[in-house]
Amino acid sequence: MLKKLIDEQASVKEIExxxxxxxxYDLVQMFEELNDEEQKFILDNxxxxxxxxxxxxxxxDDAVEIFKELSIDEQKEVVxxxxxxxxxxxxxxxxxxEKTELIEQLDEKEDLIALMKYDENEAGSYMNSDVFTVHVEDDIKVATKKLIKEAPNYESIxxxxxxxxxxxxxGQVPLKKLIRAKHPSLIKDIYEIEPTFKDHDKVDDLVKHMKHYGGYDIAIVNDENTLLGAITTDDILDIFKDEALEDFEKLTMLPDTDIEENVLKSAIHRLPWLIFLxxxxxxxxxxxxxxxxxLSTVVxxxxxxxxxxxxxxxVASQTLAVTLISFTNKEGASYKNGIxxxxxxxxxxxxxGILGFVATYIFASALSFESPLLMGLVIGLSLTLTIIISPVIGFMIPVFIKSIKKDPAVASGPFITTLIDIFSILIYFGLATLILGGLVHV
Known part of the structure; x- marks a missing residue:
């Protein structure tokens, strides 16, 4: 629609x-269809x-880029x-x-400054400090009138x-419950007690909590139980997305997944991990x-x-995935899962192992290998032992990392795969030396 209006040379008032x-969200989708010149025209108006x-x-990143183009007065109005x-x-x-200059211009900056101090993996960094509150002794009618009057000032009521x-x-009162409440009643008669989180609690714990207890707005408090703000279900979706992306990056040993980053920066960021591997x-x-x-004798x-x-x-990667998923369950990963x-x-x-033995025997016979039966035995036993050991490693490593209070996702696919490769080489060539060594006079 926006593209069409610009093509038809609609006036600013018509577009507004x-x-x-x-x-x-829909406005952003329309905005992203425009070219740079058209986007600038829309932003200016x-x-x-x-x-x-x-x-x-x-x-x-895109929001910050646009925000930087605004004058200090325009930035203040947008904030x-x-x-x-x-x-x-x-x-x-x-x-x-730029940050200092802008903050100095803001009228109400205390809440904003407080939010900016939180680490990105803390609950406080995701909370909205503008929440609608009522006093526990308020009458239902008084609370309802206050809600009607102040509702436009809040993102969610x-x-x-x-x-x-x-x-x-x-505690808290769902909007539906407040509307259905009959006078004369007080807020203290209808409010519900829901679990809260501290502002410095880890986001991972909050995500796990929401998974088990369903969707409701979570109150964020400080150590003195003073209400600081809330994390809404919309915020939770953002957290789920961020956490999923972060875990995927760790599993693949990617430093980031910024598709807008230029080629040189992307290569520099990934190089340390590639060197480590x-x-x-x-x-x-x-x-x-x-x-x-x-190896040179039995090519x-x-x-x-x-x-x-x-x-x-x-096999190890499959076990790793199952183990990481089990960590998101309420009971976590147990040794029962490992067994x-x-x-x-x-x-x-x-x-x-049986399939490998049969396939190798047929293949070695077709190539006229001196002892296809022994070659099939090497492959069959190697496959069997490797596949048995792989889930042990795929389970124990993330469990160990979790036990030392680290993120088990760092037990990445490349890391575990390399570890399994070391054991596989030992098993494979060890068995080959043991079984085929006498045959070829090694």
Missing amino acids: KAIEDVHG LSPERLADVLSYLDL DELEPDDAADIINELEDV KTIFVIDESSKYL LFLSIPLAFLTSNFEEI ILALFQPLILDTGGN KEIITGLISGLAM
Whole structure:
């Protein structure tokens, strides 16, 4: 619609009227269809309120880029329209000088400054400090009138937070329950007690809590139980997205997934991890060199080496994924899960070992290898032992990392796969030396 209006050379007033009731997300979708010149035209003519809508739904980097182009007065007007948590995210991305200059211009900056001090993995960094509150002794009618009068000033009013005279959090009242309440009743007669989180609690714990207890706005309090703000279900969706992206990056040993980053920066960011994985693979070269004699004599062993290595890595990665998923459950990953994975590996190992034995026997016979039966035995046993060991490693490593209070996602796929490769090489060439060594006079 926006593109069409610009193509038809609609006036600014016509465009303003057309997008007046368009949701912020839909407006961003229309905005992203425009070229740079058209985007600048729209941005120059948006009201501070609508511009704040656009910035809150854009990716943070894009929002900051647009925000930096505004004058200090325009930035102040937009910040006044943004939700405090969104404003804090954008301002935190500015240079120190720009940040200081803007904050000095703001009228109400205490809440904003407080939000900016939180670490990005703390609950306080995601909370909205603008929440609707009522006093525990308020009459239902008084609370309802207050809600009707002040509702336009809040992002969400589906949850009413209950406090005492000292602003201590006591509970909350769903909007539906307040509307249905009959006079004469007091807030203290209808409020519900829900779990809260401290402002410095880890976001991971909050996500796990929401998964088990369902969607409701979570009150965020300090150590004295004073209500500081709330995290809404919309915020929770953002947290889920951020956490999922972060875990994926850790699993693949990616430093970031910024698709807008230029090629050189992206290469520089990834290079340290690639070098780390390179050094991690050096033991494989040393191990393989120790079996040089058997490998040079029984060349066919090299043909099956990728099969052994890949199969073990695949099994370990599957177990790692199951273990990480189990950590999100209320009871976490138990040794019962580990035993189940090991038994699964045992069954899979036996089945794959038999298949590997048969396939290798047929293949070695077709190549007229001197002893296809012994070659099949090497491959079959190697597959069986590798697949049995792989789930043990895939389970124990993330459990150990979790036990030392670290993120188990750092037990990344490449890391575990390399570790499995080392064990697989030892098993494969060790068995080959043991079984085929006498045959070839090694």
